[in-house]
Amino acid sequence: MPVTQNIKVAVDAVVFGYTSKEGLSVLLIKRNIEPFKNSWALPGGLVGDHESLEEAIQRELREETGVNITYLEQLYSFGQPERDPRNRVISITYYGLVRPDAFVVKAATDASDVNWFNIKKLPALAFDHTTIISVARERLKSKMLYQPVGFELLEEKFPFSELEKLYLAVLDRPIDRRNFKKKITKYGFLEETTEKQALEGAGRPGNLFRFNEEKYYQLQKEGISFEI
Amino acid sequence: MPVTQNIKVAVDAVVFGYTSKEGLSVLLIKRNIEPFKNSWALPGGLVGDHESLEEAIQRELREETGVNITYLEQLYSFGQPERDPRNRVISITYYGLVRPDAFVVKAATDASDVNWFNIKKLPALAFDHTTIISVARERLKSKMLYQPVGFELLEEKFPFSELEKLYLAVLDRPIDRRNFKKKITKYGFLEETTEKQALEGAGRPGNLFRFNEEKYYQLQKEGISFEI
């Protein structure tokens, strides 16, 4: 057993955003220090001596990106000795979700150091961050099948087709609208409002839906969980 | 961002063992150093500067317990600043499974420093290890519903009732034998041998079953996954 240890601890986050136009996207920052200077990377940084891991990643996201996270969960810890070419750094990773209003694509100039990238068009990334993103994606995929995390990626009120498109984008496979609707409405946590969706193109406009958090918690307490 | 960091990195493991007689059990060691001297705790220790996290936990398990792990997977990372009363230590935890032959209850004397404890009769534990065990248990529970990890806790050949009892013990809820058998046999990775189980008491003796790893991998490649 080693008496002294020379390992640093970092936190990094895979932040997902979504709009039906842009698809599922990930928030990246351009590194301005070595190693991997000028490469795109996940937001993150070293953990402070007196802050929790959650506090650390929230602080880094605030400092580096300013986005407003609506959902955050620990993903996995990556600790291969060679993952950082300079020092031994273990990264404890998180994945987060933001609402469309926080998901402003190409906010400033193209030379900006913070940007969103479609999940299918990622640039070359620093360290093992490509691996981390694919692990996060798989996690989000499986999570969405039995927990209502998807709503954290949508506006408060949304047409049903938006929810369907989101599931399509994340799961990367076709969704059966009829049965999908039956499954997800039978529990009652998805409320139908009387408001109609703003029209874009032809077709009958549908009502807007809203996720009722309280009803979902109630179901959880009763041990009822949904499935897609 | 801190320029220097004073955080240590440890790995700890929740190792599960099972027999129908003893039930689902966890491997613990008695600490012989402060803090929590003489308390029971999870096996684990500090990560070496040049070893991976997996190598670290395998080394610690070998050194501290000598058990032969058949399955090991990362669980979660615990990093509350106060979880160790002396230093800041972040623990990256794993959970593992062993076969019944490695699961020798009360191996040496009662004063031994390594022992198995039934999951429902755990002693007071050091640090946040009680929390870690409950997280591990929930993980094992949900994992067993869609991955064949349970077989790592059984002998190579086992009567179907053993598998049923294992699921009962881990899931902590009744199992419908008829449908359970249909579900788990329809994929073909559970092979029925012609050998009959050794009889203990009344009842019709059943054939022994065996998990066919290759067939399972084949199914995985085809994208077929099972469900309980």
Next chain:
DNA sequence: TTATTAAGATACTTTATAAAGATAAAATAT
């Protein structure tokens, strides 16, 4: 302006699959 068509939403129907019910078979115990 009015009919027609296209896009999307919704309801109803059939088919497939899973859950629950019931019975039979093989062994031990009395």
Next chain:
DNA sequence: ATATTTTATCTTTATAAAGTATCTTAATAA
């Protein structure tokens, strides 16, 4: 022998998936 215990199979019922048709609205054409 007869009851009891456990395994195995067959049948019925419930639920979910897939198929089909209808309704509502906007865009387009007459």
